[in-house]
Amino acid sequence: MLDLIAQQVLNGLSLGMGYVLVALGLTLVFGVLHIVNFAHGVFYMLGGLITLLCVTKLGLPLTLALVLATVCVGAIAYLIDIIGVRPVAHGPKGHDTVMLSTFAIGLFIFEVTLVSWGTAPQRVAGYSGLLTFFDLTLTVHRATVLVVGAVLLAAIWFTLNKTKFGKQMRALAENPFAARVVGVPVERVGSATFIIAGALAGIAGALLVPISLFTPLIGQNVILKAFVIVVMGGMGSVVGAMVCGLALGVLEAVGSIYIPAGFNLALIYSTLLIVLLIRPKGLFGGRL
Amino acid sequence: MRNHRSSAIAGIGALALCALGFALSSPYYSSIAVMAGVFTLLGLSVNLVFGYLGFVSFGHAAFFGLGAYTVALLTLGLGISPWLAVPFAIIPTLALGALVGFASLRVGGAYFAIASMVTAEILRLVAGNWLDVTRGHLGLIVPSAQIPILDSIGIPSTAYQLVIVVSAVVLVYVALRRLFASPVGRSWIAVRESVDLAESIGIPTVRARVLNLTVSGGLAGLAGALLVPKILVVSPELFGAGYSSLGLLMVILGGKGTLIGPVLGGTIFAIVPELLRILDDYRGALFAILILLMIRIKPDGLADLLPTALSPLGGERRNEKADQSRPPARLLQADRPVRPDARPLLTVKNASKSFAGVRAVADLTFTVQEGEIVGLIGPNGAGKTTSLKLISGFLTPSSGTVNFDGHELGQRPPHEVAALGLVRTFQHTELYGNLSAVDNVMIGTHLLSPTTLIGALLRTAHFRSTEAQRRATAHEMLGLVGLADKADIRASDLPYGEQKLLAIALALAARPRALLLDEPAAGLNHSEALRLGKLLQELKSRGLTIVIVEHNVPLVMSICDRVVVLHHGEVVTVGTPFEVQRNETVKAAYLGMADDHAEDVILA
Secondary structure (H helix, E strand, O other), X not given: OHHHHHHHHHHHHHHHHHXXXXXXXXXXXXXXXXXXXXXXXXXXXXXXXXXXXXXXXXXXXXXXXXXXXXXXXXXXXXXXXXXHHOOOOOOOOHHHHHHHXXXXXXHHHHHHHHHHHOOOOEOOOOOOOEEEEOOEEEEHHHHHHHHHHXXXXXXXXXXXXXXXXXXXXXXXXXOHHHHHHOOOOHHHHHHHHHHHHHHHHHHHHHXXXXXXXXXXXXXXXXXXHHHHHHHHHOOOOHHHHHHHHHHHHHHHHHHHHHOOHHHHHHHHHHHHHHHHHHOOOOOOOOOO | OHHHHHHHHHHHHHHHHHHHHHHHOOHHHHHHHHHHHHHHHHHHHHHXXXXXXXXXXXXXXXXXXXXXXXXXXXXXXXXXXXXXHHHHHHHHHHHHHHHHHHHHOOOOHHHHHHHHHHHHHXXXXXXXHOHHHHOHHHOEEOOOOOOHHHHHOOOOHHHHHHHHHHHHHHHHHHHHHHHHOOHHHHHHHHHHHOHHHHHHOOOOHHHHHHHHHHHHHHHHHHHHHHHHHHHOXXXXXXXXXXXXXXXXXXXXXXXXXXXXXXXXXXXXXXXXXXXXXXXXXXXXXXXXXXXXHHHHHXXXXXXXXXXOOOOOOOOHHHHOOOXXXXXXXXXXXXXXXXXXXXOOOEEEEEEEEEEOOEEEEEEEEEEEOOOOEEEEEOOOOOOHHHHHHHHHOOOOOOEEEEEEOOEEOOOOOHHHHHHHOEEEOOOOOOOOOOOEXXXXXXXXXXXXXXXXXXXXXXXXXXXXXXXXXXXXXXXXXXXXXXXXXXXXXXXXXXXXXHHHHHHHHHHHHOOOOEEEEEOOOOOOOHHHHHHHHHHHHHHHHOOOEEEEEOOOHHHHHHHOXXXXXXXXXXXXXXXXXXXXXXXXXXXXXXXXXXXHHXXXXXXX
């Protein structure tokens, strides 16, 4: 029994790492730009789709596909920022408008993908091989997810805390007006944040698609979890997103031993609501 | 104005009737029209929370689905017609709405949005997995939604479905229109704009929010319930994010915070995807592009295009001429003979307040007689504003008591303090910027005479007469502060000095016995300050008691009967302006200046 739990913790961690990467982008965009990006789930889906295309249609190696997916989704994020966010964010009802506009862009990309691909799940082969230690096994692919995720988290942490760009992001998060006054290039930092967020979701989609199969719906499935993680951790909190993302993955995997998957999630979400009533700003609410 | 409006309304009505007749002509059109009606109800429900209370909900599908599931379960469990089940289906959604309303007191902003989304998702998961009750993703199938009597006389089911749904929409529309033109609707807008200001004029903001979410939950539940006879299969997707976002999008597209907006949005969301059907698979994508274009061309929503540009407070107010022939019995609650020797109206005794160990106010003790103007002065950080908050219920003293007219204030929330007749204003002028001056003061009349929800919905004679009285009061208050000719100007368009006066009119509309003013002269130029001083003396002569926190020492010295000087959170001295000006401790304490200079400041 204990083995099973340990095994599921391990599986849950790799799943959770994917969630963390998606949630991290969402929380960064909220924290820095103060907007809720409804197209974020589409970034994840596109990451998976591009990987699928590269591997199955173009016959590229998976590693190259991962890199391409990340870069492409980052570029798409930049486009969305230019077309759908920046021009509408500053009006009197900017917040509502961005919500509507990112939703519409997300809907557009989703619909087009749906029409061209259909809903039938498609498989991409992950990294092959099996790691065994003690009685636990971990596929090489899941191990890769964990390692890549950890490296990215470290990079984000370093960027936020140790670089000038990170300081500018935090300044923007704290007070956009003051940031502009002291000479932070607000537009550039904003776009960069949006690109990073998109790329993170893209690589998460690319990494997880061999685990979870591809359908155009995967973006919608993951975005709700990402929202839950972001709120549970405290909107805009990077540490919160990391901790809660991993926790959600583990709870989901371990809980599925005892409770049917649907009820398990319902239980986790109910816990979230109770946590929110006790701590209305999330567990790590506050700062970037 | 009125003719223009009513002809526009008649036009829309005629158009709607034509559309209805057209829709009835074919089952296909009827079914689209039913969708439009259901969407409209959902949109009206979302708009109530999003447009009027200012909370973003991503989870209205929770109510929508709950309404639909309740109908299906009742129909299958009791073997009754789904139409009969519809009214009962609203009950659990009202209850859920009330629950969410209480939760909204703790969880706000983006957190509320996501929490509402999670609530819907929980229900979706339960509906999808509780196979014994809901049959999971297969869904519950309602066998038939026919009404045998109507069938027997040859009316097609799509026709009476449509008539029932449209009647529901019309009823709800009229009911909401009446609510928005009543203290109930005004209290929601008051909460949306500023909870503090709403509390200060006696609006119980907790009740206002819970009521709003309860009504909204019930409406979304009604929308879901009315959908069942059309779709017959009730599946977990009714709880899905699709319907929640649909609700929000319709509101934004149609025009947030307007009554007509959700109707436009709902109709468009029902019709346009059908019109685009020739495009087959690509209609979703094209619809997305249309939304994007719409945002760029008309960001305020379609309601903006209508000539009627319905005001957020509903349309009916224009029809109610202020009833000048019947002014309220007493303009100010304070309009009564003053008994000079009576016990103090306000007694503050040893009140202290600490924040995380720092004493902001210590042992504050002073009294205010009825009909007096008392000034609270002191250097920055002396504890003036904290004292004012202690008196008005915005803060509870750590120790000590505040007694107003024989009532201990204790833990009373600000709106109860206001109801006792003690009303404050704010240092940073709080107003409902988007509303006209007179509508601002209308919100202030909340305490004037109690109205019931039923009274507002039925527009009883009593309701109409109190409403006219409120309007008359609002105009009188504007006249009192000298803004009679500015009644229809947007509050944010008034010059700063007049905004300050409007804030006082707003507070006066709550008919206080005592007014607490927090730096009313801050930012006023000399002549504006003089005008303010005259107004305060006029109010005093009508029996109003005033406590004023102010930096403008000449103003304080010229109008106050007594002055309380605070320094470092403690009372330095209390006395007439004459006594205070000559008090050595005051000179020493005030701004820590050298004696000569301090004298300049105090005697200025």
